[in-house]
Amino acid sequence: MTLPPQAPNAPPVQPIFELIEVEQVFEVPKPGRPLFSRDTVGLRALDGVRLSIRKGTSLAIVGESGSGKSTLLRVLLGLDKPSGGRALYRGKPIGEARAQGTDFARDVAMVYQDARGSLDPRMTIGAILAEPLRHFNIVPPEGEAQRIAHLLDRVGLPVDAAERFPSGLSGGQVRRVAIARALASEPSVLVADEAVSGLDVSTQAQLLTLLQSLQRDMGLTLAFITHDLGVASYLCEEIAIMYLGRIVETGPTDAVLNAPAHPYSAALRAAAPQFFEPLSEPLPGEIPSPLDLPKGCRFSTRCPVAQSDCQSKDPQLGKLGSGRAVACIHPITQA
Amino acid sequence: MSIQTPEAPTTLPPAAPLDTANRSRRSVFVRRPFFTIALIVAVAYLVAAIFAPQVAPFDPVQQDFNVMMQPPTAAHLFGTDSYGQDILSRVIYGARFALIIGIFAVLIGAAGGLVIGLAAGLSGGGSEWALMRLIDAILALPSLILAVAFIAILGQGVDKVVIAVGLSMIGPFARTVRGDVLQVRVQLFIEAAQLMSIPYLRVVWRHVLPNVIFPLAVQVTIRISEAILVSSSLSFLGIGVTPPTPDWGLMIAEGRDFVSFAPWMSAMPGFALALLLIALTIVGDGIREEFDPKLRKDP
Amino acid sequence: MTERMTDVALPPVLTLRDLTVHRGAAKILDRVNLSLGQGETLALVGESGAGKSTIAVAIMRLLGNAKIDGTIELAGEGDLLALTERQMVKLRGQRLSMIFQDAGAALNPSYTVGRQLSTTLRRIQGLSKDAARERAVELFTSVGINDPEGRMSAFPHQLSGGMQQRVMVAIALAGSPDLLLADEPTSALDVTIQAQIVRLILTLTRERGASCIFVLHDLALASQSCDRIAVLYAGQVVESGPAHDVLEHHRHPYTQQLKSCVLEIGTKTLTAPEGTVPSHAQMPPGCRFSTRCPRALPRCAGEAPPLVPVRSTAAGPLDHHIACWNPE
Numbered sequence: 001m002t003l004p005p006q007a008p009n010a011p012p013v014q015p016i017f018e019l020i021e022v023e024q025v026f027e028v029p030k031p032g033r034p035l036f037s038r039d040t041v042g043l044r045a046l047d048g049v050r051l052s053i054r055k056g057t058s059l060a061i062v063g064e065s066g067s068g069k070s071t072l073l074r075v076l077l078g079l080d081k082p083s084g085g086r087a088l089y090r091g092k093p094i095g096e097a098r099a100q101g102t103d104f105a106r107d108v109a110m111v112y113q114d115a116r117g118s119l120d121p122r123m124t125i126g127a128i129l130a131e132p133l134r135h136f137n138i139v140p141p142e143g144e145a146q147r148i149a150h151l152l153d154r155v156g157l158p159v160d161a162a163e164r165f166p167s168g169l170s171g172g173q174v175r176r177v178a179i180a181r182a183l184a185s186e187p188s189v190l191v192a193d194e195a196v197s198g199l200d201v202s203t204q205a206q207l208l209t210l211l212q213s214l215q216r217d218m219g220l221t222l223a224f225i226t227h228d229l230g231v232a233s234y235l236c237e238e239i240a241i242m243y244l245g246r247i248v249e250t251g252p253t254d255a256v257l258n259a260p261a262h263p264y265s266a267a268l269r270a271a272a273p274q275f276f277e278p279l280s281e282p283l284p285g286e287i288p289s290p291l292d293l294p295k296g297c298r299f300s301t302r303c304p305v306a307q308s309d310c311q312s313k314d315p316q317l318g319k320l321g322s323g324r325a326v327a328c329i330h331p332i333t334q335a
Numbered sequence: 336m337s338i339q340t341p342e343a344p345t346t347l348p349p350a351a352p353l354d355t356a357n358r359s360r361r362s363v364f365v366r367r368p369f370f371t372i373a374l375i376v377a378v379a380y381l382v383a384a385i386f387a388p389q390v391a392p393f394d395p396v397q398q399d400f401n402v403m404m405q406p407p408t409a410a411h412l413f414g415t416d417s418y419g420q421d422i423l424s425r426v427i428y429g430a431r432f433a434l435i436i437g438i439f440a441v442l443i444g445a446a447g448g449l450v451i452g453l454a455a456g457l458s459g460g461g462s463e464w465a466l467m468r469l470i471d472a473i474l475a476l477p478s479l480i481l482a483v484a485f486i487a488i489l490g491q492g493v494d495k496v497v498i499a500v501g502l503s504m505i506g507p508f509a510r511t512v513r514g515d516v517l518q519v520r521v522q523l524f525i526e527a528a529q530l531m532s533i534p535y536l537r538v539v540w541r542h543v544l545p546n547v548i549f550p551l552a553v554q555v556t557i558r559i560s561e562a563i564l565v566s567s568s569l570s571f572l573g574i575g576v577t578p579p580t581p582d583w584g585l586m587i588a589e590g591r592d593f594v595s596f597a598p599w600m601s602a603m604p605g606f607a608l609a610l611l612l613i614a615l616t617i618v619g620d621g622i623r624e625e626f627d628p629k630l631r632k633d634p
Numbered sequence: 635m636t637e638r639m640t641d642v643a644l645p646p647v648l649t650l651r652d653l654t655v656h657r658g659a660a661k662i663l664d665r666v667n668l669s670l671g672q673g674e675t676l677a678l679v680g681e682s683g684a685g686k687s688t689i690a691v692a693i694m695r696l697l698g699n700a701k702i703d704g705t706i707e708l709a710g711e712g713d714l715l716a717l718t719e720r721q722m723v724k725l726r727g728q729r730l731s732m733i734f735q736d737a738g739a740a741l742n743p744s745y746t747v748g749r750q751l752s753t754t755l756r757r758i759q760g761l762s763k764d765a766a767r768e769r770a771v772e773l774f775t776s777v778g779i780n781d782p783e784g785r786m787s788a789f790p791h792q793l794s795g796g797m798q799q800r801v802m803v804a805i806a807l808a809g810s811p812d813l814l815l816a817d818e819p820t821s822a823l824d825v826t827i828q829a830q831i832v833r834l835i836l837t838l839t840r841e842r843g844a845s846c847i848f849v850l851h852d853l854a855l856a857s858q859s860c861d862r863i864a865v866l867y868a869g870q871v872v873e874s875g876p877a878h879d880v881l882e883h884h885r886h887p888y889t890q891q892l893k894s895c896v897l898e899i900g901t902k903t904l905t906a907p908e909g910t911v912p913s914h915a916q917m918p919p920g921c922r923f924s925t926r927c928p929r930a931l932p933r934c935a936g937e938a939p940p941l942v943p944v945r946s947t948a949a950g951p952l953d954h955h956i957a958c959w960n961p962e
Contacts, residue, residue: 064824065795077530098532105532117523122545131541132531172910185531200681201851201895206906208897227825230897234904257899271826273854274898275881279833283826285780286794 014091016189016221017053017076022046023084024071024245031291043290045071046082047245047298050317050325055188058215058222060232060253062268063242066287069225072242073193076223077110106136109182113194115175119166125152125177126162132184151180155210172203176210183214189221190214196231208235229272233257241265244290244298247317251324261320261331263303297329305332370621376614384431391424395581404597414599416589418579422599425581426607432582433611436497437563443501444562445555448508453547455509456516457539467513473506478565481506486574496575500565504558511554512547519546557619560612567608583608645709647672647845648693648813653704655688655697655869660914662688663869664922665704667941670813670862672709675836675846677856677877679892680866683911686849688869690815693847694732695722708813727758731811733835735818737798741790747801748774748786751808758809773804778834796827800834807838814839817849832859853896857881865889868911868922871941875954883954885944885961888923921959929960 024046030039046068053059063069074080075087078098089097089104097104112118119128129148133139139147149159155176166174175195182190195211196204212235215222226232232239232253239253241264249262260266270280283302288294294301296311303310310329317327321334364371383390393411399419407414413422455466473481478500485499519525520543528538569575570584578585583604590600648670655663663685670676678686691697693706695714706714711725734740742750751773752766761769767786774782777800790798799819806814816835820828836859839846850856856863857877864874865888873886884890891907909926918924924934937959944954944961 064826079526079530102532105530110527110530112523112527114523118527120524120528120542120546122549131528131533135531135533170910201853201892202681202907203910205895205897205904209904209906212904228897229899230901233899234897234901254900267826269899271829272899273852273858275854275857275896276878277858279836279858280829283830286796286827287824 013054015052015054016090017051017223018088018091019049019051019072019075019085020088021085022049022051022072022075022082022087024068024075024080025083028291041291044245044293045290046075047293048316049085049245049247051240051247051250053221053223055221056219057238058220058224058236059238059240060236061223061225061240061242062227062229062232063225064227064287066244066290067242068245068290069242070193071245073110073191073223073225076191077108078104102136106132106185107187108189108191109185109187111175111178111182111190111192111195113197115178115195116166116171118178119174119181121166123165124162125157125164125166125169128166128177129162129181129184132181136185138184138186147184151184154183154214155180156206172199172207175199175207179207179210179214183218187220189223191223193225194227195224197226197228204231211235229257229268241268244288244293246298246327248299248327249325250317251320255324259333261324261326261333262299262328263305263332264299266332267304299328305330367621369617373614373617373621376610377618380430380611380614381434383427384434387428387431391421391427393421393424395420395425395428396579397421404593404600406597407599413603414597416586416600417593417597420579422586422603425586426583426604428581429583429586429604429607430611432493432576432580433563433567433608434559436493436500436566437559439497440500440504440562440566441555441559443498444504444508444558445551447502447505448510448512449547449551451505451509452512453516453539453544456513456520457543470506470509470513474510478503478507478561479568482565482569483572483574486569491574491577493576493580496566496569499569500562503565504562507558508551508554512551515547515550516543519543522546553619553623556622557616560615560619563608563615564612646670647674647709648847649705649707650689650693651705651707653689653692653706654702655685655692656701657699661869661917662700662914663692664938666866666869666871668864668871668874670845670847673840673843673845674862675839675848675860677848677850677860677863678866679850679853679856679863681851681892681911683868684866685869686866687817689866690732690817690847690849693813693815694726694730695719727754727811728809729811730813730815731806731809732815732817733799733802733806733819736822737802738790738795740802741798743790746787746789747793748788751801751805754805754808769808770804773808774801776838777801777804777807778830779804795823796831799823799831803831803835803838807842810842810844812844814844814846815849816846818851819848820855821851828855853881853893854898865892868917870922870938871955871957872923873954873956873958874941875944879944879954885956886958887927887929887960887962890962891926921957929962931960934959 023044025042025044027040028043030041033039049072061069061072071080075082076094078094081095087094126148129151130144133144133147148162152159152161157173157176157180161169166177169177196207199207208231214220222236224236236253238250239256240247240250241262242248243264249256249260249265256265257269260269267283285302288301296313297315300306300310307330313329315327315329317325320326320331397420401419402411402415403419404417405411405415411421411423413426416422451466451470455463455470458466481503482499485502486495489495489499525538525542528542529535566575567582567584570582571588573588576582576585586604587601590597593600646669650666650668653663653666654661666689678689680686692702693714702715708714708729711717711729714722741747748767748770751770755761755766755769756763770786771782774785779785779797779800793801814835819835820831823831832855835846848856848860860877862875863877863880865872865880865886867888873880873884873889880889881893884893894905895907897904907926912922912925918935920936920938921934924930927934939957939959941955941957944956
């Protein structure tokens with residue numbers, strides 16, 4: 001994620017989020033331990049993450065199970081403190097930023113994957129939207145009803161939705177409410193965890209066009225977790241691909257997907273269903289457990305082009321041409 | 336169909352029309368005939384209790400030694416007891432006492448249970464452990480025994496019975512509330528609210544409490560019958576309300592010695608008690624089935 | 635995908651005629667007509683509420699209390715709907731078999747996977763305990779489970795999603811059925827495992843000359859894996875035929891809409907369709923897509939268009955068919 005070309009002598013622009021060698025290790029019971037023992041083993045959910053998110057970018061965070069993307073999200077939001085490394089928001093550690101009043105919470109809003117679960121079933125939609133409006137003092141009480149109507153309109157819901165309860169809305173409508181609530185605090189960063197997965201393609205299309213227009217109109221910085229490369233390609237300019245707790249490739253979405261540098265990115269690309277392409281040769285085996293990371297490069301056990309030194313060196317994300325980075329000793333593209 | 340370009344208007348065509356409210360609400364009474372019958376019976380008791388002075392043919396404590404221990408006749412539909420008091424009137428007034436004691440006792444139990452259950456469910460760690468062991472200790476004793484113990488401290492009388500039964504019900508309520516609190520606490524919308532940096536106590540007040548009160552209300556309706564039974568048992572044992580209060584338990588006890596030749600003295604209040612308990616239990620079950628699954632279910 | 639259109643000498647292995655399913659007041663399948671040739675794979679695609687899973691479950695006669703009209707003809711057995719439950723029990727596992735989306739939920743958590751497979755083998759093939767165990771290990775190997783001997787004693791929750799699905803495939807194919815129904819078999823899996831499982835299912839069914847019906851919501855995956863596709867909307871078949879015809883030369887407006895929502899890598903423009911599927915109370919008696927169709931004519935809402943061949947030179951039920959009064 002390099003900076004856009006600047007005028008000479010211009011001060012460097014600080015990224016909104018910066019993660020430096022972030023680690024998150026959970027102590028979990030050692031598998032197969034005897035009944036009364038307290039042996040634990042470290043589950044490295046995040047193992048040396050380097051990430052920088054610039055203001056106004058839309059970033060897709062892509063990974064399969066065990067990649068650590070949900071843990072990464074929690075670190076970005078300040079819900080969990082990383083056990084190692086530094087996680088910064090506008091240059092300040094995220095934990096501190098969160099503790100200092102409500103500015104961080106107002107500025108960074110989240111849309112959950114389980115949109116319905118994230119809404120209080122006993123509150124009307126209007127009350128759900130009013131909560132951030134009041135808490136952050138966005139509008140005076142007189143203007144509240146109007147703002148709620150505006151938010152509902154913005155996400156394509158009828159105004160009378162405000163009187164309804166979440167149980168009376170469909171899955172797609174509930175997602176819209178979740179988006180409306182996130183927007184209520186007028187954030188500059190929107191974080192979404194699989195916000196459009198599990199939906200019909202037509203509902204998904206509706207929500208994606210909504211998100212894209214919102215992002216463009218409001219200049220939001222978007223961090224979008226998804227497993228769907230098509231969604232990432234449509235919605236996000238930049239992409240970060242994760243595998244077993246580390247970001248293994250970043251760069252502009254088109255560049256990375258058209259000419260992947262990391263063999264895992266290439267495998268993901270090939271595995272994504274495409275019209276009438278023959279079914280791809282899948283990656284062999286299963287994703288290793290994060291409890292037992294492979295020696296050397298974490299992808300070496302499944303990599304189709306692994307070489308002998310891949311099992312002894314553990315590559316970290318390094319620059320590869322303009323705006324791209326890869327964590328691979330022998331990348332398959334030199335950008 | 337509109338062709339949307341990247342510069343499309345910023346709002347979308349509205350989502351599907353919102354589903355009109357549940358059509359199933361009215362048909363509950365059709366779907367559950369036993370529930371409807373039980374509800375009618377329970378409401379009849381309630382009406383009789385409220386309008387006792389108008390409904391009862393006699394004053395319940397009016398003694399008439401000319402008609403002592405008479406079997407049911409046209410004048411005294413349920414017969415008379417050993418003091419010549421009309422049993423029907425006493426049964427009707429007894430409904431009043433039973434319901435008052437039952438409802439207030441349950442409210443005391445629910446209030447106490449809510450406070451303790453919330454404290455236990457929210458605290459976690461050592462204090463939760465301590466509170467739960469306290470509740471376990473209380474729960475180890477059956478409500479009746481506990482009520483007896485409280486009566487021994489407080490003395491007899493209607494108000495003392497209400498307090499004693501109420502206190503003895505705090506344990507079960509606390510356990511239920513704690514379970515609900517634990518379940519609600521880990522729901523995603525709680526985390527979503529905390530994500531907005533809303534202070535924890537406010538989250539509890541605005542999000543945890545409303546989601547716990549409703550199941551509690553359902554529990555309240557179910558446990559009224561239990562409260563009535565405990566209070567009647569206390570009166571039967573002679574340590575509840577004092578004579579000549581027309582309490583069913585007391586009436587059953589008074590008729591105990593005369594069962595062989597004046598069975599109506601015990602039988603009438605006994606039937607009344609049994610019928611009300613059955614009706615309340617069915618109503619409580621029906622309410623629980625109607626509302627609880629919707630609370631837990633993911634629509 | 636080879637063109638099988640001209641193999642009309644072989645009668646279809648499965649034919650659904652006017653299959654209609656009512657659940658209460660709702661008509662969840664409306665006169666569904668489908669055919670499946672021997673050794674073919676058919677994809678049922680559509681969005682939620684389209685009825686695709688219902689069709690699969692109906693074929694297995696596992697629908698429970700629902701009113702079913704029409705016929706489901708399986709080659710050699712006649713109309714499945716006319717059979718008794720006892721006769722169906724014999725067929726399940728031996729001629730018909732099904733795998734489900736969430737393998738973890740479909741497997742019994744209290745028994746080891748080896749035991750579940752052996753039990754199925756003993757029931758279907760009457761094998762002895764040892765013979766069943768041997769055969770189970772063979773089947774585990776054939777579905778790509780490494781260390782098959784060791785995995786026999788694993789419980790479902792100890793296996794990954796992909797492994798669980800492999801076990802399900804092994805159980806489903808234990809009796810060498812002629813027809814395998816797969817209801818969204820990969821939706822719950824990671825995308826790199828998804829390709830493995832789909833390949834596995836296709837390879838094994840092809841080896842045995844069996845036919846396969848995939849219920850999918852992913853059109854692209856359907857194109858990659860299936861010979862023929864049937865597109866469903868709200869319980870009605872709107873278009874069916876060879877995969878290439880249906881996806882590349884589609885005639886039905888809904889197929890067009892569905893295809894336009896598929897996001898391939900590199901898609902930058904997206905046409906969001908309007909509206910949603912009407913609720914059952916508001917379903918028009920005719921074509922159910924008419925409420926949203928850009929090409930709807932006045933007659934569409936009242937009169938349901940029949941499923942007719944696209945080309946007048948059509949040879950049989952396996953050709954490209956659509957149900958539309960105003961096709962593109």
